[in-house]
Amino acid sequence: MPEPPLLVMRGIVKEFPGVRALDGVDLEVRPGEVHCLLGQNGAGKSTLVKVLTGAHQPDSGDIVWRGDQTPQLTSPTAALRLGVATIYQELDLVAGLSVATNIFLGHERSAFGFSRRGEMNHAARELLGRLGHPEISPGAEVGRLSAAARQIVSMARALSYDARLIVMDEPSAALAHDEVTNLFRVIRQLTAAGVAVIYISHRLEEIREVGDRVTVLKDGRTVAAGLPARTTPTAMLVAHMTGRAYEYVFPPRPQANEGAPEILRVEGLTLPGVFRDLTFSVRAGEIVGLAGLVGAGRSEILETVYGARRPSAGRVVLEGRELRGGSVVAAVRAGMGLAPEERKSQGLLLLDTVAGNVSVASLRRYSRLGWLDRRRELADARRQTRALDIRPDDPRRPIRTLSGGNQQKALLARWLLKGCRLLLLDEPTRGVDVGARAELYALIRRLADSGVGIVLVSSEIPEVLGLADRVLVIREGRVLRESDARELDEHQVLDLVMEGSNR
Amino acid sequence: MNGSDGVRAEEHPGGTPPVPPADEHTRVETAAQRTGPSGLRLRIAELRNLGLLGVLALLILAGSLTRPAEFLAYDNVVVILTLASVSGVITVGMTFVIIGGGIDLSVGAIVALATVWATTKATQMYGTGGVVFCALAVGVGCGLVNGLIIAYGRIVAFIVTIAMLASARGLAINISSGHTQTLNADNQTLVNLGYKDAFVFGKIPPLVIMFALVVGIGWVVLNRTTFGRRTFAIGGNPEAARLAGLNVRLHTLLLYVLSGLCCGVASLMLIVLTGSGTSANGNLYELDAIAAVIIGGTLLTGGRGTLVGSVLGVLVFTTISDIFTLNNLTTATQQVAKGVIIVIAVLVQRLVAERRAGGDPG
Incomplete structure (x- = not known):
């Protein structure tokens, strides 16, 4: 007889103004397993995590936590006290404080108002030891630690609350290769002790290596639950992730105009640590899409072309004139425009x-x-x-x-x-509801038809494929493939950006 | 500013904007301009200044009740307006800096240095013109140093201007050896401006006219020029302004130069009033100026504010000082009252702002 599940979520619905972020999600997590959440951007993974950790309250649906039908997941702190901990991509540690202080932040060991530093240091050392990292000193300043070590501190903090479930949202994004290996070792130690892990990642090879079961989300719904992580074929996972419940309406493409003058030429552009030796061009009236995962360097490419970041090598030529690198003023004067990723900030x-x-x-x-x-x-x-x-x-x-x-x-x-002659659009439809999107698509195409060159970045692969004339598939700062948008489909792009890691 | 760029605006490569203009709409807009929520916004903005006007009216009432014979006397009004002129000119510069997202803590020290440098024997050898030039040049020079380090050295304004505060006053003490330097007999032109003979129409002190002029120019620059518009944009969201192609650094530099220039003008006013320069001049002017800007309704974080509000703020503070002095209350008591008024003013503004936000249709 299988042991009872640690967590059951059923029919979770969460609506925000204009968008139904979760539309009936089911999730079941067993003690001691690594349960992977897979889904495209906007599928609802982050919202689900926020519901689970008490940052959002669901509009409807049931949550059962360790047999409790009505767990009080009213705030992240409340969730933490129940044993649900989250390790965010942006680690929520206080950089200026010590490791031990961070671990016990919010539930300090104290006597008569005086913190018992010795006891906390001792307990912190024990937790870090359990995680296989005794070399991290409880007295060290968190700001001086590496990203990997900080992640360990986050996990120690989760354990200090006696967490039974740890949610990890893209934990490997900030880590180097050997640090990822280390992370997996820690995860195995945790699960061996009966702690369950919800692991969110876009990297299939990681899911295969560390995961036990996979739940796939699409458009706020669970489309496949509890698939075996190691044996489910990639094609099947990708098939679950793609195909939409609603159809985008894209404007028709005009006949490709091979003779149109080149507006932008980027040659050997390099931003150390992000992308290197990037070369591409954009013709008048053409929409060039950059497809890739978050963190693949897409926004950085746009910002460097635009002069908002200073490249270490390479040149940007707009209508035959080379631009001074690292100068937005020069780029705008020459006829570039950018609609940035973070619209408000x-x-x-x-x-x-x-x-x-x-x-x-x-x-x-x-x-x-x-x-x-x-x-x-x-x-x-x-x-x-x-x-x-x-x-x-x-x-x-x-x-x-x-x-x-x-x-x-x-x-x-x-x-x-x-x-302007060249428009750089970074996530132009983020936070825009479905109806308004079609309007934006038509507008962007109309702009291109008037002779403006457009570079489009979007996390939503169908959007890039549907709107762009030509697509560059980008992964870890390199162009994996460049082709006519009509010759690519969502599966191929997902395969390219998720598989074939150099790890 | 940016004179060399002005020409290029016309030859932007796209020619006309690509999207065809909707001609049928353009005629309607004159009518639309006069109505709509924008008119409402204007009224609320005026209301905010009306609040300060109300405070000022109450103060005047209090002054005339407690000291009926002296407060509204012509001589006393001249005193109030003259004092308001000196700190008012500094406040104009400060308003620009704060709307542009910065802060200038060095204004008082710059005033001290400018009065001292402009009244040394060496400067006075060049006559009145030399004194005037020197005071303005010191102000602009200090502003330039502030601006260069803040904009291009990328150190926060708070630190840079505090350093300038310390070193400018130190330099002033050094130059003057701590003595008060008086204008010599050849350079009395400036001092004469302070006498009644020089009053315009025999009534209005030239300093007050100077102040009015600075406010007028400042208002036009802030509200009717591209420089003013850019100041709001850069203060409101420097990153967005940068990505929109504005030269944020150059503009920031110019804001501190402008503040320095205002300090130069203010120090000339002090020289007119006292006939001398001393390193003790301008003490705590930075606090008065910042306080006036804040109770005038300008956001300390930048991006929003009015010059009229700042000027009213200055008048409120000078009037309070005057009433307290007339009633033989100590400066210590004045300081306490100032503090209380700052807190109350900001609290009231926040309540008004919250009500506004709540009533907004969006």
Whole structure:
């Protein structure tokens, strides 16, 4: 008779305004197993983890934790006290404090208000020893440790709460090869002691090596549960991950124009530690898509081409003129525009109006000896917002009151107004609801048809394949394949970016 | 600024924007401009300054009730406005710096150094023109050093300007050996500006006119020029401004130069008022200026603020000082009152801001 499951989640639903992030997820985790969660970006993995660890409350569905039908997963702290711990990609440790202090942060051992440092150091040493890392000193400052050592400290912290389940979200992303081996050893020690691990990773080979069972999510639903991690064929896993519940509406592609002039040429561009010797080009009217996993270096490529990062080698040539590396001012003046990945923190002037956001890159045009022609500025901004059908139709509204899709349109309007030759779009549909996406796709295609060159980065492979003319598949800073978008399908791209690791 | 770039704006490669303009809409906009939520926003912004105007009115009431004979007397009003002029000019520069996302703690020390340097025997040999030039040059020079280190050395403004605070005042003490340097007989032109004979229409002190001029120019630059618009953009979100192609570093540099220039003007005003320069000048001016900017409704984190609010802030503080002095209360008591007013003002602003955010249709 199999032992009772540690955790059962059934029919979990979580809705956010405009999007149903979880639409009936089932998950069952047994004690002492490594349970892998697989799914594309946006499939709902992160939301599920947040429900499990108490950061989000589900709208409906049942959670059974160690036989308890109504576990109080009301906050991350409450979840931690019940024995559910999470190790985040961005480790939530305090860099300036010692290892021991971090491990016992929030549940310090104390007597009459005085912390018992000796006892905590002792306990910390024991936990680190259990994790096979006695060399980490409890007194060391966390900020000075390596990423791998910090991960161990996070795990020690989880164990200090007597965690029965540890959720690891892309734990290998920040680690070097031998550190990953070490991580797997630690995971095996944990599971041998009866602790269960939920392991989230895009790397299939890791799942095969350390995982016991796999649950696949797609569009907020469980599409396959409890598959054996080692023996399930890759093709089957990929098949579960792909194919959509809803169809994207992509605008038709025009006939490829081989004779169109080259707008951008990138030669041997290198950003140490991220990508090297990158060469590609974009023609007028062409949409070039960069496909790859998060962390593959896609955003960094865009930012380096744009001059926001300084390359160590290589050149960027826009319409025959070589750009000064590491200068956004030069890139914008030459006719480039970027709609950055983090719309709110990198793109928008949130305190400003829609018009202010649209005109900010073109202020010189409205300047006469520094004097700003505000009437002309507003009229031109209004013309752009009307042309892109930005709603509500009032460019003098604060930009923060607009929806994500309309904010993104405002960023596009900024570069339309500037009249740029090459547009770099980093995750243009992130946080944009499905209806508004089709509109954005049509808009992007319309831009390309008007002769602008476009480089598109998206975590959603169907989006890259559906919208781009040509696709570069990128993994760990290298171009694995370059081909016409029509010659690739989602399976091939997923295979390329997930398999064939050099690890 | 950016004069060399101005020409290139017209030859942007795309020619006209690629998306066809929607001509049928353009006619409607004159009507739309006058109505809509933007009009409402303007009213709320005025309301915020109205609050400060109300405080000022209450203060004037308090002053006239406690000291009916002296407070509203012409001489006293001149005193208030003159004092407000000196710290007001500094506050104008500070408003730009803070809206642009920075802070300048060195203004008081720069004023001290500028008054001292401009009144040395060596400078005075060049006559009144030399004194004026020297005061402005010291202000601009210190601002330039601040700006270069902050913008291009990438050290936070707080540290850089605190270092300038220490070293500028130290240098001022060094140059003057701690003595007060008076203007000699050949350089009394400046001092004469402080006498009633020089008052415009026999009523208005030239310093007050100077202050009004600085505020007027400052308001135009902040609200009607690309420089002002960029200041808001850079203060509101420096990363977004950079990625939109603005030269954030150069602009930041210019903001500190502007603040330094204002300090130079303020130090000239002090020289006019006292006929001398001393390293003790400008003590704690930075706190007065920052406090005035903050109670004027400017966000300390940058990106939002008004010059009118800052000026009202200065007037509130100078009026309080005056009332306290007239009522023979010590400066120590004044300091306490200032502190209380700063906290109350910021609290009220936050309540107003929260109500605004709550009432927003989005």
